Amino acid sequence: MNSEEITKNHALNLEDIYLGQKFFSDAYPIPKAEMVDFARKYDPQIFHTDENKAKDTFFQGIAASGWYTASISMKLLVNSLPIIGGLIGAGCEVNWPRPTRENDILRLETEVIAIRPSKSKPDRGIVSIQCLTYNQNDEIVQRLISKIVVFKKNMARNQKI
């Protein structure tokens, strides 16, 4: 069952998750205007907002904010990993080996790397996923390891925070 079939058929319970399971997103071409607009709002530094001035900076040209890469990666994750009750992140580690650039085309590959039943709450587990965001040259622009809360079958509704 590939991730497209999963998306169309049903969202996943904890019982559906297994170690090494993989999910693949569609490709997303980065709109330059959106990339720069994001930086103007949330990360206003010249290497993210000013094409000319960016040339003389660390990045040698305009580069996306890491938080923009993270946000696009989240969009790709929502569209490729359907979890019953939604994707609820408890925390993560993230790094950006190289920046996203204008006109890059990003895609996400997600792998289940750990599954741990909750000790205190028997209706759920904590699933660790590694999400690698690639550009069109198959270079990694973001490596994210995230812990998400996944409920057992018929347990996702009306679970409180």
Next chain:
Amino acid sequence: MNSEEITKNHALNLEDIYLGQKFFSDAYPIPKAEMVDFARKYDPQIFHTDENKAKDTFFQGIAASGWYTASISMKLLVNSLPIIGGLIGAGCEVNWPRPTRENDILRLETEVIAIRPSKSKPDRGIVSIQCLTYNQNDEIVQRLISKIVVFKKNMARNQKI
């Protein structure tokens, strides 16, 4: 010297950084429309986008995407921690003990928790900072530990990636 004075006076070199140094942002009231618009674009799940349906979810009401909290925190960091050559993040750990809600007022407190000279590049160091994002009730909505690249005096210009 408080962070406001630093912002007005000069950006910091590696030599200006010391362990335990703190920086404080202004307060930022969360515009509900911006919070929901962010989620529609980057994290389209009902507990982030639909006020009514969110009531029956894990979050028991509409909650910001964690990536929105991260993006607002970055905006507050840019405005409170002036580093020569800009804030360049090498990687971070982030978690969200509770969600940001509509009409929350967020502020950021940043502390220098480690300073390490680069082994391979004598013109720079890696500075670890802990950034705590608080709401108006002094509850932590985000805990971020980030490693940033900081150049020595007169070394930030024309440094390449």
